[in-house]
Amino acid sequence: MSTPYEANTVSYADGMIREVLIIGGSSSIGRAFASAATMRFGRVTGTFSRRIPSTTVTGVNWVHLDIRSQESVEHLLEVCPAERLSAVYYFPGYLVESPTSPPSLDDLTESLQVNVGGLIQVFERMASRVPPGCRMVGISSRSALKPSFDVAYAAGKAAQLGAARSLATKFPQVCFYLVAPTTIRDSRMFLSMPEVVRMRHEQRLRGDMLSPADFADVLLTLDELSDDDLRNRLFTVGVEEEP
Ligand SMILES: NC(=O)c1ccc[n+]([C@@H]2O[C@H](COP(=O)([O-])OP(=O)(O)OC[C@H]3O[C@@H](n4cnc5c(N)ncnc54)[C@H](OP(=O)(O)O)[C@@H]3O)[C@@H](O)[C@H]2O)c1
Numbered sequence: 001m002s003t004p005y006e007a008n009t010v011s012y013a014d015g016m017i018r019e020v021l022i023i024g025g026s027s028s029i030g031r032a033f034a035s036a037a038t039m040r041f042g043r044v045t046g047t048f049s050r051r052i053p054s055t056t057v058t059g060v061n062w063v064h065l066d067i068r069s070q071e072s073v074e075h076l077l078e079v080c081p082a083e084r085l086s087a088v089y090y091f092p093g094y095l096v097e098s099p100t101s102p103p104s105l106d107d108l109t110e111s112l113q114v115n116v117g118g119l120i121q122v123f124e125r126m127a128s129r130v131p132p133g134c135r136m137v138g139i140s141s142r143s144a145l146k147p148s149f150d151v152a153y154a155a156g157k158a159a160q161l162g163a164a165r166s167l168a169t170k171f172p173q174v175c176f177y178l179v180a181p182t183t184i185r186d187s188r189m190f191l192s193m194p195e196v197v198r199m200r201h202e203q204r205l206r207g208d209m210l211s212p213a214d215f216a217d218v219l220l221t222l223d224e225l226s227d228d229d230l231r232n233r234l235f236t237v238g239v240e241e242e243p
Contacts, residue, residue: 028212033212181218
């Protein structure tokens, strides 16, 4: 009897197995994408940080990662060799639960570490080792482009955009791009924030929200495009929100 991991192994005509790493694949939209990705890619490795992933996501090889820890990043690079990867997705984000004015130094540090520092650590370390044309995809936010009630989050996402552009120039053999969803229905990220609860309620009434599965579909559809259509671009997905 084959394990779920073997059952999801697909051989391509040229003998290559497409292997993908999903950083932050264990909850909300990352989990929906990890689940959908098992149908597209031959091997899927996903990371989690605090919560053991749900057993409903089968076929994913799970690895623990705290992106703020150098040791943890080293461990990931060891167990998931970059040379085998055809795509790496970066989902971790840090949004301040109750933003203060101004944001605390701790919140600023955490936002920069999780939203952008981790992406740089992993993407830059892997970029010189992945096969040419490997996709490196960051999950961005409208807050990278527009004002946000959470200044620390917006700063982290704007810095992520700057980092992705610079990495794309530094490693032209890699296909870097970002994808910014509109608000995702039922995601854990914003649940406790009054401004967001109100905005989400209005969006829900207007039918403006994406489900995690819809967004996963968008990511898979983008994966079908050519490198030239994707390289160094930021795709915004879903209906525009009010600032
Ligand atoms: N949700 C939305 O409506 C929305 C809208 C626009 C943009 N986005 C962006 O989409 C991305 C995903 O959002 P989401 O709602 O799915 O977030 P989420 O539920 O908080 O999931 C984030 C993922 O990253 C992992 N993670 C968190 N901190 C980490 C750390 N220090 N080290 C390593 N992994 C860590 C989480 O693992 P654990 O669960 O184990 O901690 C989880 O797998 C974020 O970048 C967010 O900014 C979301």
